[in-house]
Amino acid sequence: MFRQINICCKIGKASLDKLISAARFHDNDYYTTIELSDVLKGKAKKGSQEFGVLIKELLTLDYTVDLGYFVRKVIEDSGLIEYHRNQDEATGSGKVDNLEELINAASKYSGDSALIDFLEAVELDQSSFRNQEDDNIDKVTLITMHNTKGLEFDRVFITGMENGLFPRSEKLEDLDELEFMGSL
Numbered sequence: 001m002f003r004q005i006n007i008c009c010k011i012g013k014a015s016l017d018k019l020i021s022a023a024r025f026h027d028n029d030y031y032t033t034i035e036l037s038d039v040l041k042g043k044a045k046k047g048s049q050e051f052g053v054l055i056k057e058l059l060t061l062d063y064t065v066d067l068g069y070f071v072r073k074v075i076e077d078s079g080l081i082e083y084h085r086n087q088d089e090a091t092g093s094g095k096v097d098n099l100e101e102l103i104n105a106a107s108k109y110s111g112d113s114a115l116i117d118f119l120e121a122v123e124l125d126q127s128s129f130r131n132q133e134d135d136n137i138d139k140v141t142l143i144t145m146h147n148t149k150g151l152e153f154d155r156v157f158i159t160g161m162e163n164g165l166f167p168r169s170e171k172l173e174d175l176d177e178l179e180f181m182g183s184l
Helices: 002-009 013-026 030-036 042-060 067-077 080-091 095-106 114-121 132-136 169-183
Strands: none
Touching: 013 030, 013 042, 030 042, 042 067, 067 080, 067 095, 067 114, 080 095
């Protein structure tokens, strides 16, 4: 979340740490804390509120119709594409091309299980998890539960559980085991 809120709304680490502390203290999720908290002031408060509005808007979208549209909307509305376009001009890194490829790949999926099917189809380069040089780089690794076997992460966020996306409703009896495996 730090990288996203930092790029999208220019919220720094100190402000994010305050939000995280307030969320834990009040036993709220981060988005409720952003909405209700007076922890931040000035530009940081305005930026965090903009981020909260963005997340709420994205949560109203139906990604089951066209996952590619959903992914494009997230990338554009969050400011990622603009941020990386500016970075590409400066460094020639080609990240905008990578984002466009992500959108194209996601466009091939639709229906109730579009997101799950897309994530299951993504091939992960296991060597990227073993590269010691990358250990100090701030990054988020998007990975399916199936591909986590044998890997360790400092923090794990399991998403999609609120809508029966994970596990699928027909696999509900496996919920405790899946949550345990995700938390290892």
